[in-house]
Amino acid sequence: MTDTVKQAGELRRAALFAQADDSQLAILGHIMHEVTLAPGDTLFTHGQAADRFFFVRSGQIKLFRLSPEGHEKIIEIIGPGQTFAEAVMFMGVPGRYPVNAQAMAESRLYAFEQKQFLKVLAESSEISLGMLAAMSRRLHMLVNQIDGLTLQNATYRLALYLLEHAPRSGSEPTEMELTTPKGVIAAQLAIQPETFSRILTKLKRLGLIEVNGNHIALRDLRGLRNLAYVPMSEDSA
Amino acid sequence: MTDTVKQAGELRRAALFAQADDSQLAILGHIMHEVTLAPGDTLFTHGQAADRFFFVRSGQIKLFRLSPEGHEKIIEIIGPGQTFAEAVMFMGVPGRYPVNAQAMAESRLYAFEQKQFLKVLAESSEISLGMLAAMSRRLHMLVNQIDGLTLQNATYRLALYLLEHAPRSGSEPTEMELTTPKGVIAAQLAIQPETFSRILTKLKRLGLIEVNGNHIALRDLRGLRNLAYVPMSEDSA
DNA sequence: AAATCCATTTGACCTCGATCAAGACCGGAA
């Protein structure tokens, strides 16, 4: 437990804690607990009483909802340096997790208890502001998701996904690897794996991309952007 | 401008300011500006530089997104006593509004400038916490929307809408009035007016509801709940 | 090499909700 204090510095990777000073980090180091998850482990489920939130040190956590028939919609995939479920700190005592959380790979987390963390918050307006910023970003992201889901079609969402996940390199045609299995990406975009596959084929046929397994070459960025119709004022949340 | 100070008490209606003490309210009263909108007036548009947020004193504000073809998805309708666009305070200097805002009726608002408000925030952990709570509630609401949009069908969303907007009265069959035009409700549920109408007819045919213009009688709550499948752990955000 | 497992692709079909078009209804103005 004492060495967790040393590790507190890595919390700075999270936007939430970026502005915290050393003494605040030290306090955080004292109150956080380590959590380790094997691939497939469930961290919490939708509706479960929520009294802590998490920082991801390594691995990947999938946040998702399930339909009564068992279909899964991935709301977000959380990677190293990110925090999640912070919002639940303020939903009541205790609140309820609005989603399920499951490890997609071996993952190491830090957990923060609601009660202890709220005390730290009251003391630190830096961390409060960081938390407001983090939640505001997530809010914006969700609004964009709703937009894509209601006002645009599956092809739009896939094109946007490709553009947003392509490595930044001027604006020339780009190569990229799909890091997550295609089925998982499909669940994020709220489409079936079959449809995902079909759309990739269509884009290939249109000459916009080339596909080789998980390797995708974006051949016509202009065409893709046209499909995704990203207004210039839009930031990629 | 001096009488706005007197009016600051009405801010307490907003969850955001509920915990603020009198001196804080007085400060808020000094920095806020009055804004009046006629029906149809646009307050701000998607992508526009954002340096203030709003409290609704009276009227109704529609927050929505537009597709390239001009279709509109209503994210939320804000009524008296509610605040909106607070999140944008933390998206940068200045951030961008993620949605359009338009008055649906003659509306009176108070506006708070980002720069001034952030100063108040830094001083008041009560208001910071109120703001975190407000954003956390909105976050939860959006996640529920995404769930309904991706994992459930239009009938589900409409049934849920009826149940959530019905006056609370034990669990007996209930009467209700649709306060907003049906087309507006449809845009909230992300369905076309025609489909909205057809689903109402279907529910009527199933004996779940009775419809007379804007007056709706819920005849079979159990049946509706069954359609909407509300898990018991779910709070109606 | 053969067998097994799983992710992905392809094909055939179907369903929900959108679209297009026409009426119905309802309130306000002349």
Place this chain on the structure above:
DNA sequence: TTCCGGTCTTGATCGAGGTCAAATGGATTT
């Protein structure tokens, strides 16, 4: 009263994407 502008309903058709089923392919094991 008639006319006119909305909102709402109803009907007919269409299409994107879901579903079900089977084939393909790659990786790993035996």
